[in-house]
Amino acid sequence: xxxxxxxxxxxxxxxxxxxxxxxxxxxxxxxxxxxxxxxxxxxxxxxxxxxxxxxxxxxxxxxxxxxxxxxxxxxxxxxxxxxxxxxxxxxxxxxxxxxxxxxxxxxxxxxxxxxxxxxxxxxxxxxxxxxxxxxxxxxxxxxxxxxxxxxxxxxxxxxxxxxxxxxxxxxxxxxxxxxxxxxxxxxxxxxxxxxxxxxxxxxxxxxxxxxxxxxxxxxxxxxxxxxxxxxxxxxxxxxxxxxxxxxxxxxxxxxxxxxxxxxxxxxxxxxxx
Numbered sequence: 001x002x003x004x005x006x007x008x009x010x011x012x013x014x015x016x017x018x019x020x021x022x023x024x025x026x027x028x029x030x031x032x033x034x035x036x037x038x039x040x041x042x043x044x045x046x047x048x049x050x051x052x053x054x055x056x057x058x059x060x061x062x063x064x065x066x067x068x069x070x071x072x073x074x075x076x077x078x079x080x081x082x083x084x085x086x087x088x089x090x091x092x093x094x095x096x097x098x099x100x101x102x103x104x105x106x107x108x109x110x111x112x113x114x115x116x117x118x119x120x121x122x123x124x125x126x127x128x129x130x131x132x133x134x135x136x137x138x139x140x141x142x143x144x145x146x147x148x149x150x151x152x153x154x155x156x157x158x159x160x161x162x163x164x165x166x167x168x169x170x171x172x173x174x175x176x177x178x179x180x181x182x183x184x185x186x187x188x189x190x191x192x193x194x195x196x197x198x199x200x201x202x203x204x205x206x207x208x209x210x211x212x213x214x215x216x217x218x219x220x221x222x223x224x225x226x227x228x229x230x231x232x233x234x235x236x237x238x239x240x241x242x243x244x245x246x247x248x249x250x251x252x253x254x255x256x257x258x259x260x261x262x263x264x265x266x267x268x269x270x271x272x273x
Contacts, residue, residue, distance in 0.1 A: 007167050007199040008034035008057055012066035015052055015223075026052040028223040029066070034167075034201050034216075039193050041214035041231070042203040043246060048220040050203040054169050057201065058090045059083050071166055088116070091160030091198075095172040097152040099144040106131065106140040109158045116163070130158040134188060150181035157188065161198075168192065170202040174209055182206075186213050190269075207246040211235065211267040219243045235264045 015027040026049045034040040044050050055061040056068045059075035067074055073086055099108050106127050113123045131137050134154040144152055153173060160168060170189065174182040190213060193200050202213065210217050210231060217234050219227040219242060226240040235251065238244045244253075251263050 005036055006033040007036045007071060008201060009069040013056060013063045013068055014065045015061060016064045026223050030225050032218050032225060032228045034199060036199055037197050038215045039200040039213050041210040041217045042220060043205065043207055043210050043217055044220035045205060049223040050220055051171060054171055054201065054203050057169055058087055058092060088163045089166045091163065091165035091168045093156050093160045093168065093170045093173045095175055097156035099152060099155055101144050104141050104143060105136060105155050108155055109162055111159060112163050126162050130161045134158045149177055150184055153185055165198065167199045167201065170200060172204055174206065189213060208250050211250065212269060232268050235268055236261060
């Protein structure tokens with residue numbers, strides 16, 4: 001059986017929640033793919049369905065209809081044990097880092113392997129490896145309160161990498177960071193993608209994050225996919241009004257076409273139109 005070329009496939013995914021006031025559709029017929037080895041972004045305003053979408057990838061949410069396939073497996077159909085195995089292959093980086101404040105950096109990073117009952121030697125080796133990868137070897141025995149916001153997020157990234165995942169999900173990882181720290185975190189994620197071959201799916205409301213990091217972008221509005229394509233194409237020729245509004249925040253519409261293209265070329269990671 002040939003190896004799948006897509007890490008994640010969203011196939012007509014819809015998700016409806018029941019509330020006191022009736023039903024609420026968070027996702028409405030979403031279809032797109034995340035190629036293996038790529039960095040794919042999902043951008044949208046608050047309430048667009050971004051977090052619900054990313055939670056379907058690791059089985060934290062189950063689609064009401066349609067399917068999500070991750071590394072050839074469908075989370076909604078897996079047993080508890082099978083889902084646990086899938087989650088070893090799918091790391092998660094949270095917006096607020098979600099660290100245990102009473103544990104050291106090393107203990108926080110090692111938590112997933114401890115839960116999986118890995119050997120002490122494997123835990124020690126992997127903890128050392130991932131802390132070196134994120135540049136926090138000298139902070140291993142520090143507590144989270146002793147860290148800056150950027151350092152805390154690096155701990156969260158190290159924790160997500162410790163199980164050696166194939167896919168890394170990033171839920172607004174830079175939204176609480178200053179611009180300089182944001183760029184440092186994006187550089188780290190880019191290096192992880194290039195050096196480890198990890199597929200990254202990042203959701204954000206920051207279009208400049210998409211420009212700097214992603215290969216492809218999906219634009220969500222009120223639970224619907226309104227635009228999808230290579231970042232360079234979306235930046236230079238946005239089709240939907242929401243996409244144009246996002247792009248206009250980083251490429252002023254008053255610029256002439258030549259200046260807009262030059263700025264897009266400078267902003268977008270892989271500028272090929």
